[in-house]
Amino acid sequence: MAQINITNVSKIYAGGVEAVKSVSLDIADGEFIVLVGPSGCGKSTLLRMVAGLEAISKGTVEIGDRVINDIEPAERDIAMVFQNYALYPHMTVYNNLAYGLKNRGTPKAEIDARVAEAARMLEIEPYLTRKPRALSGGQRQRVAMGRAIVRKPAAFLFDEPLSNLDAKLRVTMRGEIKQLQKRLGTTSLYVTHDQLEAMTLADRLVVLNGGQIEQIGRPLDVYHTPASTFVASFIGSPAMNLLRATREGSRLHFGSQVLESDRLSALPTELTIGIRAEDLRVARAGEQSLTMKVDYIEELGAQRLVHGMLDGKKLTAALSPEIELSDTIALTIAPSRLHFFDVTTGKRLAQIVDGAVGKREDTGALEMAGG
Amino acid sequence: MTHAPLSSPTPAAPFPSGAGGLFRRFKARPSEDTSAKRVQFNSPLLPYLFLAPQMAIIFIFFYWPSVQAIQSSFYLEDPFGFGSSFVGLANYTDVLKSNEYLGIARFTAVFTALVTFFSLSIGLLLAVKADGVIRGNAAYKTLLIWVYAIAPPVAGLMGMMMFDQHIGPLVKFAGLFGWEMKVGLNYNDTAFAMIVVSVWKQIPYNFIFFLSGLQGIPVSVREAAIMDCRSGLRRFWTVILPLLAPTAFFLLIINTTYALFDTFGVIDVIVKDKAANNPITLVYKVYMDGFRGNDLGGSSAQSVILMIIVFVLTIFQFRFIERRVHYN
Amino acid sequence: MYRTKFFDHVILLSGVFLMVGPLLVALMTSSHEAADIHRNGLSILPGGHFIETYETVLTKEGGFTGKITGLRMMMNSLILGLGFAAGKVLLSMLAAYALVYFRFRFATITFWMIFTTLLLPLEVRILPSYEVMNTLHLTNTYTGLIVPLLASATGTFYFRQFFKSIPDELLEAARIDGAGPFKFFIDVIVPLSKTMMAAIFIIMFVYGWNQYLWPTLMTTEEGFFTLVRGIKQILLVWVGSNIPDYNQAFALAILAMLPPVMIVMIFQRWFIKGLTESDK
Numbered sequence: 001m002a003q004i005n006i007t008n009v010s011k012i013y014a015g016g017v018e019a020v021k022s023v024s025l026d027i028a029d030g031e032f033i034v035l036v037g038p039s040g041c042g043k044s045t046l047l048r049m050v051a052g053l054e055a056i057s058k059g060t061v062e063i064g065d066r067v068i069n070d071i072e073p074a075e076r077d078i079a080m081v082f083q084n085y086a087l088y089p090h091m092t093v094y095n096n097l098a099y100g101l102k103n104r105g106t107p108k109a110e111i112d113a114r115v116a117e118a119a120r121m122l123e124i125e126p127y128l129t130r131k132p133r134a135l136s137g138g139q140r141q142r143v144a145m146g147r148a149i150v151r152k153p154a155a156f157l158f159d160e161p162l163s164n165l166d167a168k169l170r171v172t173m174r175g176e177i178k179q180l181q182k183r184l185g186t187t188s189l190y191v192t193h194d195q196l197e198a199m200t201l202a203d204r205l206v207v208l209n210g211g212q213i214e215q216i217g218r219p220l221d222v223y224h225t226p227a228s229t230f231v232a233s234f235i236g237s238p239a240m241n242l243l244r245a246t247r248e249g250s251r252l253h254f255g256s257q258v259l260e261s262d263r264l265s266a267l268p269t270e271l272t273i274g275i276r277a278e279d280l281r282v283a284r285a286g287e288q289s290l291t292m293k294v295d296y297i298e299e300l301g302a303q304r305l306v307h308g309m310l311d312g313k314k315l316t317a318a319l320s321p322e323i324e325l326s327d328t329i330a331l332t333i334a335p336s337r338l339h340f341f342d343v344t345t346g347k348r349l350a351q352i353v354d355g356a357v358g359k360r361e362d363t364g365a366l367e368m369a370g371g
Numbered sequence: 372m373t374h375a376p377l378s379s380p381t382p383a384a385p386f387p388s389g390a391g392g393l394f395r396r397f398k399a400r401p402s403e404d405t406s407a408k409r410v411q412f413n414s415p416l417l418p419y420l421f422l423a424p425q426m427a428i429i430f431i432f433f434y435w436p437s438v439q440a441i442q443s444s445f446y447l448e449d450p451f452g453f454g455s456s457f458v459g460l461a462n463y464t465d466v467l468k469s470n471e472y473l474g475i476a477r478f479t480a481v482f483t484a485l486v487t488f489f490s491l492s493i494g495l496l497l498a499v500k501a502d503g504v505i506r507g508n509a510a511y512k513t514l515l516i517w518v519y520a521i522a523p524p525v526a527g528l529m530g531m532m533m534f535d536q537h538i539g540p541l542v543k544f545a546g547l548f549g550w551e552m553k554v555g556l557n558y559n560d561t562a563f564a565m566i567v568v569s570v571w572k573q574i575p576y577n578f579i580f581f582l583s584g585l586q587g588i589p590v591s592v593r594e595a596a597i598m599d600c601r602s603g604l605r606r607f608w609t610v611i612l613p614l615l616a617p618t619a620f621f622l623l624i625i626n627t628t629y630a631l632f633d634t635f636g637v638i639d640v641i642v643k644d645k646a647a648n649n650p651i652t653l654v655y656k657v658y659m660d661g662f663r664g665n666d667l668g669g670s671s672a673q674s675v676i677l678m679i680i681v682f683v684l685t686i687f688q689f690r691f692i693e694r695r696v697h698y699n
Numbered sequence: 700m701y702r703t704k705f706f707d708h709v710i711l712l713s714g715v716f717l718m719v720g721p722l723l724v725a726l727m728t729s730s731h732e733a734a735d736i737h738r739n740g741l742s743i744l745p746g747g748h749f750i751e752t753y754e755t756v757l758t759k760e761g762g763f764t765g766k767i768t769g770l771r772m773m774m775n776s777l778i779l780g781l782g783f784a785a786g787k788v789l790l791s792m793l794a795a796y797a798l799v800y801f802r803f804r805f806a807t808i809t810f811w812m813i814f815t816t817l818l819l820p821l822e823v824r825i826l827p828s829y830e831v832m833n834t835l836h837l838t839n840t841y842t843g844l845i846v847p848l849l850a851s852a853t854g855t856f857y858f859r860q861f862f863k864s865i866p867d868e869l870l871e872a873a874r875i876d877g878a879g880p881f882k883f884f885i886d887v888i889v890p891l892s893k894t895m896m897a898a899i900f901i902i903m904f905v906y907g908w909n910q911y912l913w914p915t916l917m918t919t920e921e922g923f924f925t926l927v928r929g930i931k932q933i934l935l936v937w938v939g940s941n942i943p944d945y946n947q948a949f950a951l952a953i954l955a956m957l958p959p960v961m962i963v964m965i966f967q968r969w970f971i972k973g974l975t976e977s978d979k
Contacts, residue, residue: 053410053871074877086868090890099886100876147872409867411802412880421797422809425790425855431835432850433816436827443827497714500707507708513967514715518722520959522909522927528952529721532728538740538945540724574718583975632822636911640931654822661826662916670826677823685818 002064002077002154003029004050004187009059011045011211019045021211022059030185032178036198037208038234043191044159046208050189051157052076063154074103079148083160085140087132093119093143094128097150111150118146121180138169145180156181158190162197174200195235199223207231225339229346232274232339238305238316240339241275255311257290261335267349274339277305280317280331289330292317297325440678444671455668462672472656472673479652482566483630489570490626491619494577499607501578502585512582519575523633527640530568534560541567555641555649562650565641569634576629577622584618585611627684631677653677722956729753729949736945748946756950767921767929769954776908776925776955782845783907784900791854791899792892796884798855799862800870813852821848821913829916839920848913854899857973861895862888898973901966905959926955 004027011020020042027033035043048054050061052073060067068076079100087096097115106114119125122142132140141161148156161177162170178201181188192198198205199219207214207222207230215227226232232240245252247269252259254273283289292315298305304321306329307314317331340349412418444462446455466472501511518526533541534554545552554564588611596610612619635654642649651659657677661670724741731739731746757769797803798810821828828847829838837843865888873883914928924932929951963970 051871051875053874073871073874078875080872080875082868082872084866084868086866086872088869088872088887090887090893099873099878103877103882147876408799408863408870410871410874412800413802414880415803417880418797418801418803418806421793421801425794425813425849426809428790428846428850429813429816429852432828432831432847433819433824434812436824436831437819439827439830440824493714497711500710500714504704504707504711507711511711511715513964515711515718516967516971517960517963518718520905520909520963521956522911522930522959524911524927524930525909525952525955528930528948529725532725532741532945532949533721538736540741543740571717571721574714579971580975583971628820632820635822636927639911639915643931657823658825658912662829667826674823674826678819681818681820681823 002187003027003031004155004189005060005062006046006050007060007062009046009049009061010057011042011049011054012057019211020049023208023211023213024059025206025213025216027187027189030187032181032188032190032201032203034190034192034198034202034205035208036192036195036205036234037214039193041208042211043193043208047157047159047189047191050155051078051080074100077154078157079151079153079155080157080159081144081148081161083163085132085144085161085164087140087143087147089132092129092131093124093135093146096132096143097146100147100151114150114152115146118149121149122146137165138173141165141169141173145177149180149184154187156186156188156190158188158192160192161190163192163194170197177201196237199235207234209234225348226274227348229272229274229341232341236276238277238318241277241315242341243273243275243310243313243315244270244343245273246270254290255313257311259290259333259335260288263335267340268342270343271349272341272343272346274341275315275333276337276339277316277318278303279333279337280315280319281333282319282323283330283332287330287332289332291328291330293328294325437678440671440674442671443667444675446668448665448667458668462668463676466669466672466676475651475653475656478562478650479631482562482569482634482650482652483627485566486569486573486630486634487623487626489566490573491577491622493570494574494622495581495615495619497574498578498581498585499611501582515578516575518572519579521572523569523572523636524640525636526568526572527637530564530571530637531641534564555643558648558650561641565634565638565650568637568641569630572637573626573629577626580618580622581615584615588614624685628681631681653680725949726953729946729953731946733944733946752946752950753954756947756954767924769926769951771922772924772926772929773954775923776927776958778841779844779910779914779925780904780908780958782841783848783910784903786845786849787854787903787907788896788900790849791852791856792858792896794855795858795862796888798859800880800883813855816850816852817856821851825912825916832917838917839923841923843917844914844923845907847917848907848910854903857899858892858895861892865891894969895973897966898969901962901970902973905962908959926951930955 004025006023006025006027008022008024009020010018010022012018023042023046025033035046037043045054049056050063052068052071056069060069062068063076063078088099091099094115097118098111101111101114115128116125119128122145124139124142124146127135127139127143132143135143141164144161158177162173165173174197190201192201202219204216205219205222206216207227209230215222215231217225217227222231222235226235226240229242233242243254245254247253247264247267250260250262250264252261252264252273290310292306292308292310294306294308296307298307299321301321303318304323306317306319306325308317308329309315317329341347342349443455445457445459447458447461448455497515501508501515504511521529531554533539534552536542536553539552539554542552542554552560552563554560592610592614596606600606600609631652632654634652635658638651638655639658642651642655653673654677657670657673660666660673664670724743727743727745728736728741729752730749731742732748735746736742757773759768794813798806798813832838832843832847835843837846869887870883873887878886908925909927910925911927911930914923914925915931918924918928921932
């Protein structure tokens with residue numbers, strides 16, 4: 001058990017490409033951190049630097065109170081679960097679990113005990129004498145986890161461990177990983193490109209883009225107050241609607257359509273507006289509204305995703321399936337649910353307008369703008 | 372892709388000789404190809420230790436002789452063994468001006484073309500048929516490939532029996548058509564026998580590769596082709612054959628080097644050191660001049676010419692043929 | 700449909716006849732007496748002298764010096780085949796391991812130096828190679844017979860390709876599990892390569908057993924002759940006589956092809972896999 005401190009870590013490849021740009025991150029003991037981002041964002045590279053599989057170009061990584069930059073992976077007191085499991089195909093499950101312990105000279109009795117314990121925990125006891133090829137994907141995944149557990153390491157590193165599983169199994173395993181981590185209380189660093197996985201697993205999630213941290217925060221905080229348009233579009237499904245708008249006084253112009261609110265005065269005149277699909281609702285008669293031309297709908301059962309155009313720009317609304325649909329719908333949104341971003345940097349303007357726009361509880365509909 | 376000749380870079384075959392390997396390497400983008408793993412061991416000594424045996428053997432038995440060949444091609448060896456003198460390109464000009472040498476080169480070209488063509492087409496024909504039938508597939512396969520394991524000179528010996536003046540059934544058969552075959556005495560008849568034996572020996576190799584090439588074509592692609600095209604022959608030409616192109620391209624090179632070099636044993640057994648009136652190939656000429664004629668310089672010059680031919684062939688085939696081949 | 704299948708089988712059977720016929724004739728004819736063959740030609744039916752002929756061929760001392768037996772030649776062929784195959788597997792595995800799993804300064808140049816050997820077959824550098832062997836006094840030795848044949852990169856590329864197909868994560872997992880270069884080689888690479896090693900061993904055994912030109916040059920003492928090398932000698936003796944020993948010639952040919960043919964037949968699946976599928 002240990003905390004991990006990543007300080008100004010960079011990865012610069014031979015060609016001068018900077019895959020990770022001065023990232024700093026402090027992970028508390030027992031915390032479950034998920035690194036999430038699109039492919040090529042540097043999340044795996046960062047993880048692999050912690051594991052010792054990539055050299056650290058700049059900065060330091062500490063596990064416990066030990067700088068581990070120049071320490072062999074085997075000595076770092078970590079265990080890793082790989083995307084393709086990386087089980088030794090010629091060894092039985094038992095030997096797969098025991099191999100790392102044997103190499104450390106752990107006494108035989110102790111190895112037996114630890115393997116038995118891990119096998120019990122993961123319910124893979126019946127398979128200990130089998131070879132990996134005789135196991136299903138989910139069972140292999142458990143063996144891979146078992147190999148990490150028996151080591152009793154200071155930290156678990158997960159490199160997209162669930163992406164080789166089918167959708168249903170992925171959900172089950174996700175739950176098991178979370179439970180197991182809670183029970184063992186081992187500090188964990190988990191890499192995924194799947195935002196849903198990130199949301200469900202993380203104590204805190206770290207959104208990476210282009211080798212830099214876009215945002216660190218608890219899943220719900222990141223969801224509700226995304227720090228940038230990148231995070232806004234990456235976290236949450238369907239992705240947050242991002243629309244360009246201009247402000248004239250208290251009116252927001254989306255092309256020819258207009259919303260009015262008296263609390264916009266502190267905002268710049270050009271901005272990007274973020275709207276979560278589920279924050280849109282059908283306007284009641286007399287309410288001010290935005291008119292969406294419906295293109296197609298996706299039925300999700302509990303919800304219905306309505307995709308359409310708002311003045312030539314794409315917009316998605318998550319509506320109740322009970323609502324009757326026509327070719328156009330009038331939608332409205334509570335002003336407190338609007339997200340504002342800088343047009344050029346994509347950074348959130350929340351701080352600037354907090355006072356003006358108000359809190360999330362504000363549910364008052366916008367007044368219909370004249371014309 | 373589950374199958375090698377369709378997917379790009381694989382070394383195939385015990386390259387009995389030569390150039391085959393080169394293409395596959397080129398395809399694999401050698402620069403990126405030299406370092407394979409994301410993570411490697413760092414050790415100042417170990418890699419050299421692991422490489423040492425292989426490198427030592429390559430240096431002593433490959434680089435040293437190759438350099439010597441090039442070097443002695445510029446020297447004239449004293450017939451009595453008292454040293455040698457530098458003669459520049461004289462050995463080369465002598466060789467290239469010799470009518471005998473040019474005749475042999477011509478024969479080699481014809482021989483290579485015919486052997487390659489026939490062993491490829493027969494191998495392909497049999498592979499396509501074996502791939503098509505369900506009943507007896509495995510038995511055919513087994514029966515068709517075992518000749519691969521026979522050494523060229525043993526194949527040559529078998530050929531000599533088949534073409535024997537007294538007992539050879541093929542001679543008798545030819546006799547039915549009024550062809551008095553005199554293998555070993557008549558230039559053309561000998562050449563014919565050589566080609567037949569060389570083709571025979573090489574068919575299984577091509578069969579193996581074409582068959583696994585065919586089996587590597589996804590069932591879905593064949594099914595799509597069946598939907599799109601009624602004529603089986605047309606399907607073969609427009610879908611199957613283009614997909615087999617990488618295999619065929621690879622085999623073309625292997626077969627060319629086979630015909631140029633590996634047929635040595637066949638030829639040696641059939642001509643039995645009496646090369647005078649018999650057709651021989653360039654490699655055999657190198658051997659004759661070097662070991663029977665003791666013409667070290669001339670033989671070395673010929674070696675170097677062969678090396679250049681292999682190089683040029685390699686590059687030519689790579690640049691001009693591979694371009695028309697579909698890789699996926 | 701039925702008709703096409705019928706013709707397919709006709710073509711395939713002709714192919715089988717073409718490929719197998721000569722072998723069958725050789726086998727059958729070898730069981731007849733020489734005089735009988737001389738009179739009646741080749742035979743596709745067994746004669747009654749099978750054991751006799753093979754016993755003579757295997758044990759009778761023959762050749763120019765009258766010292767070499769078929770058994771001895773078979774032994775030599777076996778030594779060449781096994782020695783070559785074992786050497787090839789060992790050398791190329793080690794070299795490929797270094798090339799794939801180590802980062803070192805001269806990796807690229809080493810790679811190209813090994814790679815170049817694929818360009819020039821032994822046949823084109825035969826004379827200087829012979830000179831080198833003379834200088835090293837290695838003619839008429841098993842070392843001289845086997846070792847120079849190892850100077851090509853075929854096996855190295857096989858293994859290199861295979862190692863590259865082993866997932867990177869396996870090495871990473873092993874490193875986290877505390878395995879060093881030797882441990883990883885012994886504990887992971889060797890067990891994983893077993894099929895590959897067997898396939899290459901088989902292919903290389905056949906290749907070594909079938910060597911002709913190099914043994915012809917390297918061995919002038921008949922005690923070192925291999926079966927394949929002896930073939931021409933047989934023919935030379937045979938051509939001169941009145942009633943050639945066809946039966947013995949065929950018997951030797953059968954002996955020379957039997958081990959490689961058997962191996963290809965028995966290990967057909969590995970053999971074809973090794974030949975065509977070395978990247979999986």
